[in-house]
Amino acid sequence: MQYVTPTSLLTKNESHRLEKLRDYHILDTHSEDTFDKIALMVTQVFNCPSAFISFIDEDRIFIKSNLSQMTFNEAKRKDSLSSLAILQDDVLVFNDTMNVPEILDNPYVLGGNGVRFFAAVPLKTPEGYNVGTISVIDSRPREVTPLQIDMMKTLSKIVIDKLENRLRYRKTIESQIDLMNIALHEIKNPLASIKLANEIITKDGTKIPNMTEMIKSSVGRIQAKLSDLLKQSEMEETQIVLSIEEIDLKELFTRLQNSFDLLAARKNQSIIFELPDNPPPFFADRAKISDILHNLLSNAIKYSYHGATIMVMAAEVNGNIQIRVKDNGQGLDENDVDRLFTKFAKLSSKPTGKETSNGLGLSITKSFVELHNGTIEAISPGKDQGTSFIVTLPLRYEKEPSLSEFSS
Known part of the structure; x- marks a missing residue:
């Protein structure tokens, strides 16, 4: 031939x-x-x-x-x-x-x-x-x-x-490193809340009851996060499993307000939460959704100027729940948008209150959103014109069928 x-x-x-x-x-x-x-x-x-x-x-x-x-x-x-x-x-x-x-x-x-x-x-x-x-x-x-x-x-x-x-083997090692990086990143916010509560108690003993509740909540978040990560590290292929339950948006926003009001007040910032009169219930992993919003709100505070106003809004859009975190801070340029959700991204914006950043938050946030079959996007008119992060999630999470389910 x-x-x-x-x-x-x-x-x-x-x-x-x-x-x-x-x-x-x-x-x-x-x-x-x-x-x-x-x-x-x-x-x-x-x-x-x-x-x-x-x-x-x-x-x-x-x-x-x-x-x-x-x-x-x-x-x-x-x-x-x-x-x-x-x-x-x-x-x-x-x-x-x-x-x-x-x-x-x-x-x-x-x-x-x-x-x-x-x-x-x-x-x-x-x-x-x-x-x-x-x-x-x-x-x-x-x-x-x-x-x-x-x-x-x-x-x-x-x-x-x-x-x-x-x-x-290499991917297993990389997954373990990622888990450690996630752990370090995810406990930063509750640790900051504990530190701030301690400072307030030291200066004003009358605030002890309120601060005690904040410390208790922050310690609980750290313990839950570390426990969750330890479970993930023991799982084959380190596959994250979602724990789906009904989430009350009013309760979720109240917890966010309690967690971040003091941090925002240190920079004379205000956070405004907006919900529809009767917000629809939606089904998702409560801990992961909380992590998503904690990361976005923490970034809004971190990169906004002193005296800024931050908006957190939720609405039902085309059968999805859409949550928008909007600030009037430093904004994004074209290069920032291209790198925004990558690991260890270094952006043009800098923390305005000597906070630290390891460039992992938005990468983690994106992965958590996509685990829920949702989307996240960032919109900014340009530098110093603020940024809006828009998270869109299905009202009811449905697991995508596996190949084995198709063949059964």
Whole structure:
């Protein structure tokens, strides 16, 4: 069967393929015994002098394992025969390259001691992306057997299993780090309330009953948050599970007012809460919704000027509950909007009362909103013209069906 030269070296899912390849963090790494042993097995199976484990980047191939006389570990993608192998799902075999006119001008085929025999199997990810190859070459023609092909395919699966295990491990570590960062961020507000209540008690003993209740509430929030995070860290894949219950907006806003009035008063700011006469009940995770609004209101206080007015409004819109936190503070520019919900984002706005910020709050807030199948957006006319954060949530949370539920 005659080989047909491809019109392009790009795969059908090139951008996703490259994204997955980079997720593996395998490019430009040192040689490793595990991969070298697999390449060695390939040379033994085919009784050939040279074998490679290569990964195909955007315009080059990176050779992770090189069992040959070649001294380089990188080549141009357009010159590599492995670049042809990732364009198909099966093994690519050239028993004798001299009989394949379409590749006779390849720089690795040209010459008296060039590649005469080539066989390669794609390294296919679980998603179906061919990120690289296991290949074997010789300077003389060869025939291959079905057993050799099957062995090569088996070894390619071992390579992918190794990469997937590393990826899972790395993501587990990253998840644990994220959980610690979330814990540190989420206990900042209740700790600030406790500190403020202590200062007030020290100055005015008549405020002890009110401040005692605030301290009790803040300690409860810290304990609940740490308990929640510990449970998450013990769960497989650290998947967050929502505890859905009916939420009374009036009660929720009252708790917010009690928590933030004192913090706002320190900067001579005022917070105005607006609700419809008969706010609709909605169903969500009370702790997560509270965290969302605590983060948004804390930011509004932190980045608004002294004497500012902050509005917190809720309304039913098209069968959803929409909550808007609006300030007349420093506002956002175009660059801020692009980075707003990313982790550790550094924005142009600065805290106006010597508060600290680690850039995690809005990233966490967005993830909590999306867990509820909701949306969050930020609107700002420009710098020093204020910002509105709009959270839209379904009145009743419904879990999206899993693949297993579809198949059952």
